[in-house]
Amino acid sequence: MTKPMGPIPAGFTADADGMLLIGGRRADALVAEAGDTPLFVYDLGLVEAKIARFRAAFEGVHLHFAMKANPYLPLLKHVGSKVDGVDLASGGELAIAMAAGVDPAVTSFAGPGKRDADLEAAMRAGVTLNAESEGEVERALAIGTRLGIRPRLAVRVNPDFEIKGSGMRMGGGAKPFGVDAARVPALVKRIVKAGAEWRGFHIFAGSQALDAGALIEAQTATVALAAELAEAAGAEPPLVNLGGGFGIPYFHGEQALDVETIAAALAETLGKRPQVLANTEFAIELGRWLVGECGVYLTRIVDRKESHGKTFLVTDGGMQHQLAASGNFGQVVRRNYPVAIANRFGAGPESDATVVGCLCTPLDRLADDVALPDARPGDLVAVFLAGAYGLSASPQAFLAQQPAREMVVGA
Amino acid sequence: MTKPMGPIPAGFTADADGMLLIGGRRADALVAEAGDTPLFVYDLGLVEAKIARFRAAFEGVHLHFAMKANPYLPLLKHVGSKVDGVDLASGGELAIAMAAGVDPAVTSFAGPGKRDADLEAAMRAGVTLNAESEGEVERALAIGTRLGIRPRLAVRVNPDFEIKGSGMRMGGGAKPFGVDAARVPALVKRIVKAGAEWRGFHIFAGSQALDAGALIEAQTATVALAAELAEAAGAEPPLVNLGGGFGIPYFHGEQALDVETIAAALAETLGKRPQVLANTEFAIELGRWLVGECGVYLTRIVDRKESHGKTFLVTDGGMQHQLAASGNFGQVVRRNYPVAIANRFGAGPESDATVVGCLCTPLDRLADDVALPDARPGDLVAVFLAGAYGLSASPQAFLAQQPAREMVVGA
Numbered sequence: 001m002t003k004p005m006g007p008i009p010a011g012f013t014a015d016a017d018g019m020l021l022i023g024g025r026r027a028d029a030l031v032a033e034a035g036d037t038p039l040f041v042y043d044l045g046l047v048e049a050k051i052a053r054f055r056a057a058f059e060g061v062h063l064h065f066a067m068k069a070n071p072y073l074p075l076l077k078h079v080g081s082k083v084d085g086v087d088l089a090s091g092g093e094l095a096i097a098m099a100a101g102v103d104p105a106v107t108s109f110a111g112p113g114k115r116d117a118d119l120e121a122a123m124r125a126g127v128t129l130n131a132e133s134e135g136e137v138e139r140a141l142a143i144g145t146r147l148g149i150r151p152r153l154a155v156r157v158n159p160d161f162e163i164k165g166s167g168m169r170m171g172g173g174a175k176p177f178g179v180d181a182a183r184v185p186a187l188v189k190r191i192v193k194a195g196a197e198w199r200g201f202h203i204f205a206g207s208q209a210l211d212a213g214a215l216i217e218a219q220t221a222t223v224a225l226a227a228e229l230a231e232a233a234g235a236e237p238p239l240v241n242l243g244g245g246f247g248i249p250y251f252h253g254e255q256a257l258d259v260e261t262i263a264a265a266l267a268e269t270l271g272k273r274p275q276v277l278a279n280t281e282f283a284i285e286l287g288r289w290l291v292g293e294c295g296v297y298l299t300r301i302v303d304r305k306e307s308h309g310k311t312f313l314v315t316d317g318g319m320q321h322q323l324a325a326s327g328n329f330g331q332v333v334r335r336n337y338p339v340a341i342a343n344r345f346g347a348g349p350e351s352d353a354t355v356v357g358c359l360c361t362p363l364d365r366l367a368d369d370v371a372l373p374d375a376r377p378g379d380l381v382a383v384f385l386a387g388a389y390g391l392s393a394s395p396q397a398f399l400a401q402q403p404a405r406e407m408v409v410g411a
Numbered sequence: 412m413t414k415p416m417g418p419i420p421a422g423f424t425a426d427a428d429g430m431l432l433i434g435g436r437r438a439d440a441l442v443a444e445a446g447d448t449p450l451f452v453y454d455l456g457l458v459e460a461k462i463a464r465f466r467a468a469f470e471g472v473h474l475h476f477a478m479k480a481n482p483y484l485p486l487l488k489h490v491g492s493k494v495d496g497v498d499l500a501s502g503g504e505l506a507i508a509m510a511a512g513v514d515p516a517v518t519s520f521a522g523p524g525k526r527d528a529d530l531e532a533a534m535r536a537g538v539t540l541n542a543e544s545e546g547e548v549e550r551a552l553a554i555g556t557r558l559g560i561r562p563r564l565a566v567r568v569n570p571d572f573e574i575k576g577s578g579m580r581m582g583g584g585a586k587p588f589g590v591d592a593a594r595v596p597a598l599v600k601r602i603v604k605a606g607a608e609w610r611g612f613h614i615f616a617g618s619q620a621l622d623a624g625a626l627i628e629a630q631t632a633t634v635a636l637a638a639e640l641a642e643a644a645g646a647e648p649p650l651v652n653l654g655g656g657f658g659i660p661y662f663h664g665e666q667a668l669d670v671e672t673i674a675a676a677l678a679e680t681l682g683k684r685p686q687v688l689a690n691t692e693f694a695i696e697l698g699r700w701l702v703g704e705c706g707v708y709l710t711r712i713v714d715r716k717e718s719h720g721k722t723f724l725v726t727d728g729g730m731q732h733q734l735a736a737s738g739n740f741g742q743v744v745r746r747n748y749p750v751a752i753a754n755r756f757g758a759g760p761e762s763d764a765t766v767v768g769c770l771c772t773p774l775d776r777l778a779d780d781v782a783l784p785d786a787r788p789g790d791l792v793a794v795f796l797a798g799a800y801g802l803s804a805s806p807q808a809f810l811a812q813q814p815a816r817e818m819v820v821g822a
Contacts, residue, residue, distance in 0.1 A: 007588045066809050068771065089771045090624055092811025113725045113769025115813070129702040132718040132725075135788065174721035177766045246680055302524040305544040308587035312542075322807060327575045328739060330774050356587045358524025360479065363741045377546065392811075395734060397803045400481050400503025402526070 002352050003369045004252035005336040007294035008384050011046050018174070020345035020382055022296055023410030024330050027380055029300070030407065037380070038317035038404040042075050042387055045410030048095035049266040051082050054286070057263035060270075062283035064108075066244060067093055069287025069388035070295070073406045076100040079290065087285050089240075090286040094127060110156055110239065112176045116143065122251050123149050130156040130202040130241070131179055132373035134187055140308040141194050141306060154199035154239065157184050161221050163206030163245050177204070181225060188233035200237030200280065201226050203359040208247040208288060211260040216243060216265040218317065225283075227274040239281045242266075246289035251335045257289070288388040295387025297404075299366075301379045302358065310369075311353040315381050316373060318357015318364045321404040323394040325366050325383050326357070334384055339367040347373035355381055359399050413763050414780045415663035416747040419795050420704035422457050423756070431756035431793055432821070433707055434821030438753040438791055441709070443605050445816040447726035448711040450793070453707035453798055454484050456821035457705040462493050465697070468674035473694035475519075476653060478504055480698025480799035481706070485819045487511040490701065498652075498696050505538060519652065521567055523587045523614060527554065534560050541567040541613040541652070543589055545598055545667050552605050564602050565610040565650065568595050568640065572632050574617030574656050574739075575625040580680040588615070592636060599644035611648030611691065612637050617698060623669040626656060627676040634693075638685040650692045653677075656699035660744045661796055699799040704742070706798025708815075709753060710735050710777075712790045715771065721780075722764045726792050729768015729775040732807040732815040736794050750778040753791035758784035765791055 001266050014022050023043040054063050064085040067076055071093060078101040080086055088094050088109040097107055104125035109118075112132045120143050121138075123128060131137045131153050144151040154179035179187055184201075191198050202223060205218045219242055226240045249256055263289040270282060299317030306312075319326035327334030339355055341347070349371030357364035366383055375381070391404055418562030424432050431438040432700040434454040440450050465474050478487055482504060491497055491513040499505050499520040508518055515536035518595055520529075523543045530547075531554050533540060542548045542564050557564040567589035596611075602609050616629045630653055637651045657668055681693060681741060717723075730737035738745030750766055752758070760782030768775035777794055786792070802815055 069807075071811060089810045090812045094686075096811060108638075110770055111728055111771050112767065113729075115713055115769075133714050135714050135716065152789035174719040174723075175773070176716070176718070176723040176725060176765070177771065177773075182720050259671075272543045274517050292619055302526055303544050305523075305546065305587070307587070307591050312585075312587040314587060316495075316524055316526055317525070328741060330739060330745070330772075331692070334700070354466070354587070356521055356523065358501070359589065360522050361741075362588075392808045393806050395804050395806050397482075397807065398802075399500045399522075400482060400507060402503070 001369060002371045003336055004201040005033055005367065005370050006251040006254065006338045006385065007209065007249055008338040008340065009093050011043065014345040018344050018347055019339065027382065028072035030193045030409065031380065035406045035409050036405065037298055038321055038400070038402065039298045040386055040391055040406040040410045041296050041298065042072065042291070043234055043294045043410045044075070044078050044408050047079055047200045051102040053259065057260045058266065058284065060280060061266065064241065064283050064285040065290060066285050066287030067097060070291045070407050071096050071392055072379055073100055075291065076167045078408065078411055085283060090128065091121050092121055094125060098125065108202065109153060113230055119130055122145065123151055124148065126152065127150040128199045130154045131278035132156050134179065137187060137191060141196060144196065146154050152199050153196045153198045154202050155179060155184055155187055156202040157181055157225065159203055159205050159222065159225055161205060161218065163209045163218040165209060165211050181229065184229045185232035188229070192235055199233060200239040202241040204243030209248065210247040210257050212261045215262050218245065219262070219266050220269050223269050223273055223277070227277050230276045235275055237280050239283060240277070241283045241285055243286065244285040246286055248289055248292045248385065250337060292385055295390055297383040297390065299381050299392070301375055301377050301381060304376050305326065311351065311352050313355045313381065314358060315355060315366065315374055316358055316402055317404070318366065319394065319395050320357070320359060320360050320396055320398045320401055321391055322366065322383055322386060324389055326363055327365070328363055329389070329393065336367045336370055339370060340382045341373050341375045342358070344373040344375070358401055360396040365404050398406055412780060413782045415796055417662040417749045417796065418624045418660055419749040419751065422454065425756040429755050429758055431753040433752065434682040436820055437756055438510055438709055438793065441818065441820065442791065447813070447816065447820050448709055449732055449813065450709045451797055451815060451817040452707050452709065453483065453702070453819045454705045455486070455489050455819050458490055458702055459493070461701050464670065468671045469677065469695065472677065473692060475652065475663065475694050475696040476696030476701060476771055477696050478508060479655055481702045482507050483817050484511055486702065489819065489822055494658065496694060501536065502532050503588055505533055505536060509536065518612065519565060530554055531558065534558065534562055537563065539563040539565055539610045541565045543567050548551040548598060548602060552607060562607045562636065563610050564607045564611050566590060566595055566598055567613040570616050570633065570636055571616055572616060572629065574620045574629040576620060576622050585810050595640045596643035599646055603646050604766050609646060611650040612640065613652040615654030617656045620656045621658040621660065621665055623672045629656065630677050631674070631680050634680050634684055634688070638688050641687045647687055648691050648696060651688070652694045652696055655696040655700070657697055658798065659700055659703045661748060669674065692774065703796055703799035704788050706801055708794040708797035708801065709776070710792050712786055712788050713791060715787050719821065722762065724764050724766045724786055724792065725769060726766060726777065727769055727813055729770050729777065729817070730805065731768070731770060731807055731809040732802055732805050733777065733794055733797060735800055737774055739774055740800070740804065745779065747778050750781060751793045752784050752786045753793040755786070756782040761785045769812055799812065
């Protein structure tokens with residue numbers, strides 16, 4: 001039985017031969033240039049279009065890039081130069097960001113398990129720390145005293161709400177992230193009293209949400225919470241990072257997020273914000289929404305085989321590079337990402353096939369019973385939505401297969 | 412509410428200080444020797460005990476190591492020298508095996524997506540190819556002709572049965588692995604007629620099974636199927652690889668596998684095997700059962716925090732090193748692996764805690780609401796059952812955290 005796939009994102013077309021074009025370039029030529037499959041191609045033109053769309057909608061709101069979504073250096077170099085800030089999740093990401101030419105002064109560092117060495121490296125570079133606990137604040141203050149550096153500290157808040165229907169819940173109830181809202185005012189007072197530079201709040205309520213209404217509700221609640229906490233702390237926050245949570249459609253039936261509606265609602269909310277936030281800047285931190293749709297994972301068909309009436313297309317890629325597409329990254333039910341035969345892009349479906357990777361495990365499935373044009377060994381399979389949480393979020397060493405290559409186009 | 416953990420495997424004790432001993436050595440001393448956490452320690456003494464147990468039970472049956480379970484070079488060097496064969500899943504694993512001093516002549520190579528370059532490298536080294544399709548056989552024959560090498564070819568069979576209750580189904584119905592049993596005799600005839608060296612069958616029906624009865628049933632059916640296929644092909648198989656599938660208990664309520672009962676049943680089955688298998692050797696291919704229990708993942712507590720009445724122990728490790736323990740590697744429902752506070756090993760539980768990694772994702776959970784002795788920053792958390800499908804099966808680059816170290820003890 002044919003199973004549906006998610007929607008292929010806009011911006012991908014074919015040339016007269018039916019070859020998939022990425023950033024205007026033929027998929028087979030990109031593979032030749034990279035040297036081999038498997039290959040991730042990121043179209044920076046699509047990222048720029050997303051940035052432009054954000055800028056047009058969210059006037060006056062800072063745009064941050066959550067680099068955990070895609071730390072590939074040439075991509076980060078490009079995106080980092082076009083956004084207002086980069087959000088880091090580790091000391092390792094700080095090193096990558098600095099190698100990409102990102103100014104540490106516009107970065108902030110969230111993460112519940114920052115080691116002393118991470119804190120020290122970040123403080124030396126002038127990174128804002130989104131403090132995840134009272135203990136972390138004390139460690140940062142002690143390191144600051146030892147090094148003679150004034151720490152730049154924001155407080156990550158564990159809000160009492162979450163984005164309804166978000167793919168991953170980051171707030172609401174007991175969480176390892178941030179400080180429970182009730183304890184935040186005391187912590188801000190402690191930071192201010194200790195002489196650290198207080199940078200404001202980081203309030204992240206969820207991710208991969210596709211419902212504009214739910215995001216509006218969460219952003220409205222976030223602004224209200226920031227005001228309430230600032231009042232209670234008696235300190236105006238220089239910046240409130242509203243988190244992100246903007247999703248992209250991965251699966252059949254999902255619809256793209258209406259960000260313009262969210263922007264309009266946020267403008268209204270900010271227009272009537274309480275006095276304590278009058279001088280506050282606001283940021284939205286995006287990863288998946290900015291770069292998820294720009295990436296295509298190209299892999300080559302090694303074998304086509306039949307088993308009990310079913311056709312399998314066996315590729316030289318798999319879950320070792322695209323774990324999420326195999327359904328093993330937080331999904332409860334496996335559903336199909338959009339895939340296509342890159343060298344017959346736009347051709348109508350001719351038969352059902354299951355696309356698998358080259359690993360000896362039944363988990364390694366890229367598309368299950370999907371309708372595709374007929375394909376054979378040597379053909380290229382394109383797995384879309386590979387721009388965020390792709391290669392870096394996958395078990396690349398598993399079974400010691402051919403490593404994936406990466407490249408950017410459209411810069 | 413306290414949730415149960417899986418059983419800590421036998422062979423781990425504490426010294427008078429309450430410090431966990433691995434291979435007779437203190438966990439904290441091992442961390443000091445390795446230089447830092449996170450650290451995987453593999454106790455080769457425990458692997459040797461497993462090998463000895465297999466040898467004592469399965470007289471005359473070859474023991475193969477499925478190196479995909481743990482390709483760490485010092486471990487592979489040791490284990491490779493004590494087993495009768497090593498099973499490979501990629502050209503990359505062949506290179507690692509050769510670096511470990513494994514004789515390619517005792518290796519076999521299974522995997523549905525072997526590229527021509529993989530086939531060529533394996534054939535040059537004298538590896539037996541477990542052919543996964545008719546197309547792969549033709550490619551191997553063509554490469555053999557081109558190189559002047561006689562391919563060593565076994566046929567991987569997709570059996571019509573599976574191991575009941577196995578963790579992962581590898582046979583039964585339409586599968587990307589092997590050749591449907593009905594088409595195998597014709598393929599064997601083709602191999603023999605083409606002048607290749609026919610090496611026999613590889614029949615793998617499942618993995619991570621804990622029910623001896625189900626494994627006995629599968630092995631009995633495998634021997635019968637091998638005989639039937641050999642008769643139909645008119646060719647005696649030199650070797651039948653019966654697959655593996657021996658599981659280890661990961662979760663609360665699971666019991667260790669009774670391998671002696673399986674061995675006795677297999678001896679009986681082989682004792683009365685059909686004439687066509689009279690000169691056949693038999694192999695069992697084990698990964699998880701051999702090495703899974705020998706490994707401990709040690710990570711350090713960076714923060715202890717409370718949120719809405721719940722205690723979180725935040726460590727410097729996580730799913731980037733132990734994806735399976737986080738419940739994101741084929742599990743439908745997340746359950747707790749056995750964990751302990753290594754420096755208070757054997758102390759009774761004092762309170763409930765949730766052990767998380769340092770990643771900014773709610774997926775990064777190592778143990779959920781488990782009863783532990785009280786622990787604080789600086790203490791070491793031990794996650795057991797980390798010897799198979801641990802580091803190499805995890806998204807190590809995710810969030811660019813501190814890399815994990817590995818070491819062997821007890822050699």
